Amino acid sequence: MNVLPAWSAAFHGGQLATVLSLPLPDVRDWAFAGSTGAGVKVAVVDSGVDGGHARVGGISGGVALEVDTSAPGGFRVVPGPHEDLVGHGTACAAIIRSLAPEAEIYSVRVLGANLKGHGALLHAGIAWAVDQGMSVVNLSLSSKSEKLFAPLHEVADEAYFGGTLLVSAANNQPGPTYPSQYSSVVSVAARRGSGPMSLAYNPRPPVEFGAHGIDVDVAWSGGGSIVATGNSFAAPHVTGMAALVLGKHPTLTPFQLKSVLQAVSDNADPSPT
Incomplete structure (x- = not known):
């Protein structure tokens, strides 16, 4: 893979500086050891999730948000089972499941069969996840619309x-996209890490974290899999890690949580200079 997704350059070519982190002894053991993500509710806001895919292993619930110009807000909320219209959401859910096998995964479908969606659906999907008390929300999607800057910022702050x-x-x-530009979120770009739990922190944001997202073997529609590259597939690796941390430390x-993720990054150093 020669062409990297945007924002990935900061995590390649030996440019990443060492960053000072929390002075936690054996920080990865403190953060992850023994955790399965049990009790942690994770929403995947995407194209839907195929809970029957072997790599997903079932989901705990969900909702589909669909355009309806006759409904309040221009969309309707359809609770219950729904299909993945593409495979993208299934890929993200399977990555999360591979890291946090006992997390409760919920599918929030806001994208159509062309991986496009209306801004109102993205906003409503995040709001639904917050209202339902989700611990972590995976957003492997974003919007370039300046009109959505304020509404998405507001719901991101509500989540935070x-x-x-x-x-x-x-x-x-x-170019800037939302909500990835907000400081209240954990923003992620792809890097060629040493494994699915490899993480790097960028001391020069807006994108703060780099995770495994290049040439990734991911689940896809029809029970199959593909090899894919993208920031979309880096984000659920971070979501899975966050679910593991919350499985051990649910009151964070x-x-x-963002501070802990920085502390477990490959380029973090807890020793002051």
Whole structure:
């Protein structure tokens, strides 16, 4: 893979500086050891999730948000089972499941068969996840619309102060996208890590974290799999790690979780210079 997704360059070519982190002894053991993600509710806001896929192993519930110009807000909420219209959401859910096998995964479908969606659906999908008390929300999608800057910022702040961590992939194309640009979210780009739990922190955001997202073997529609590259597939690796941390330390706030993720990054150093 020669062409990297946008925002990935900061995590390649030996450019990444060492960053000072929390002075936690044996930080990865403290954060992850023994955790399966049990008790952690994770929403995948995407194209839907095929709970029957072997790599997903079932989901705990979900909702589909569909355009309906006759309904309030221009959309309707359809609770219950629904299909993955593409495979993208299934890929993300399977990555999360591979890291946090006992997390409760919920599918929030906001994208159509062309992987496109209306901004109102993205906003409503995040709001639904916050209202349902999700611990972590995986957003392997974003919007370039300036009109959505304020509404998405508002719901991202509601999540942050309400105890829901938003993990957002940066767009694969250059330019600002939302909600990945907000400081209240965990923003993620792809890197060629040493494994699925490999993480790097960028001291020069807006994209703060780099995770495994290049040439990734991912689940896809029809029970199959593909090899794919993208920031979309880096984000659920971070979501899975966050679910593991919360499985051990369920009272951590989004602010604290982000600090722990920085501390477990490959380029973190707890020793002051």
